[in-house]
Amino acid sequence: MPEPQTFVYSTVNECEIHLDLYLPAAAPASQEAPLALPVVLFFHGGGVFRGSRKSVLPELKDAALFKNWAFISADYRLLLPSTGFDILTDIAALFTFLATLPAIDTARIMVAGHSGGAYVARQAAIHGTPRPRGFFSVSGQGGHLLSPAYFTPKPYLQKKLLGTYRKYSTRSSAEFLGLKECSEFAWEWRERRGKRKAGEVPVVGGRAWLAGMAAVMGTRLDFLTGREGFSGVLREAGGGGGGVDLEALVPMAMRVLFPELMMGGEFPPSFVLHGTGDKNVGIGESEKTVKELERMGVECVFVAAENWGHGWSEEVWNRWGKDVVPFFERCISDKTEA
Incomplete structure (x- = not known):
């Protein structure tokens, strides 16, 4: 190689x-x-x-x-x-x-x-x-x-994933978690399965945990845009159902x-x-x-x-x-x- x-x-x-x-x-x-x-x-x-x-x-x-x-x-x-x-x-x-x-x-x-x-x-x-x-x-x-998959919470996973840390903001969490802007850790999709015990979750505060938390909380678009609450705006609009035009809810500067x-x-x-x-x-x-x-x-x-x-x-x-x-x-x- x-x-x-x-x-x-x-x-x-x-x-x-x-x-x-x-x-x-x-x-x-x-x-x-x-x-x-x-x-x-x-x-x-x-x-x-x-x-x-x-x-x-x-x-x-x-x-x-x-x-x-x-x-x-x-x-x-x-x-x-x-x-x-x-x-x-x-x-x-x-x-x-x-x-x-x-x-x-x-x-x-x-x-x-x-x-x-x-x-x-x-x-x-x-x-x-x-x-x-x-x-x-x-x-x-x-x-x-703009699919509901990105802003719909998964409550059945929250207790399992969040541990003791439930409150966050897109601005303050990085300092709280000690995250750097880039990572040297190579995410390996071919990692061995079954290494964790049943029900065990990623270490609270790591990047793997953060990615999962954003998914189950339905807040991934908050992190992408840097605007806390944006996912909630889409959710409250009906998640794209009922004829709501979600595209119209995206501010011009964020498009x-x-x-x-x-x-x-x-x-x-x-x-x-x-x-x-x-x-x-x-x-x-x-x-x-x-x-x-x-x-x-x-x-x-x-x-x-x-x-x-x-x-x-x-x-x-x-x-x-x-x-x-x-x-x-x-x-x-x-x-x-x-």
């Missing part, structure tokens, strides 16, 4: 935000020669609350390197203490930094993300400059953030955080992979994305993987994911900007 070169692409409030650059074996280690390689730019999963660049889809990375492409896995600031606005700032800084790497052809960037990382990849596909040439979503969030409200016909060709048995991110998010892309005339391949859940394995790649490589090849078959 090739060792990556690690770079700091942005520093915010003394927080260094890193990326790992993997180059194919045929490429020299030196960055002095302008190789102009296409690049797969990957964003890790973890619900946007946890994880780090150390979590990649290994088969995607290896396939990119085999094609003589570069592969980059980039950190981004995580929800609490950061918000979606900070992630947009990170995306802008990341694309500016990529332009300084002679090995990278910024006219041939393809973005990819797993789970919460697919939200970040969607934002990069919309706001990245130059615009990426292709988009790969795996079990992706961000296709339908940029909702990819479903920002996608247009210039969105790059997309390969969307989602399991029909996914209980973490419902397949409806991807179905809505595909429907919108088709309506706008954007090329889209949709793979609904029968009985697959939310994890990742070599089998998932071999059965459903490997076709993204020839798809990306078509996306970058010429260097004309989309």
Whole structure:
């Protein structure tokens, strides 16, 4: 396995935000020669609350390197203490930094993300400059953030998850929990199951606990927007039922955080992979994305993987994911900007 070169692409409030650059074996280690390689730019999963660049889809990375492409896995600031606005700032800084790497052809960037990382990849596909040439979503969030799934509490889980800590605010919790803006912990979707005792929950105060708490409390959009109570506004409006237009309740300044409200016909060709048995991110998010892309005339391949859940394995790649490589090849078959 090739060792990556690690770079700091942005520093915010003394927080260094890193990326790992993997180059194919045929490429020299030196960055002095302008190789102009296409690049797969990957964003890790973890619900946007946890994880780090150390979590990649290994088969995607290896396939990119085999094609003589570069592969980059980039950190981004995580929800609490950061918000979606900070992630947009990170995306802008990341694309500016990529332009300084002679090995990278910024006219041939393809973005990819797993789970919460697919939200970040969607934002990069919309706001990245130059615009990426292709988009790969795996079990992706961000296709339908105005779905009740994001702001409906799950009371039956609250007692189990919350422990003794029930009160929080999007501004004060980070200091209370001691959370940093980025994490070095690689969220591993292939972690061994059954390690915890029955009924045992994540340690109160950790990022895994925070992600679960936001889900069961129905407050994930509070953390994304930095506006405490926003999820409650949507909930009180009827959760999208009864003809209530939830989109109209999103303030103009916050719309940029909702990819479903920002996608247009210039969105790059997309390969969307989602399991029909996914209980973490419902397949409806991807179905809505595909429907919108088709309506706008954007090329889209949709793979609904029968009985697959939310994890990742070599089998998932071999059965459903490997076709993204020839798809990306078509996306970058010429260097004309989309």
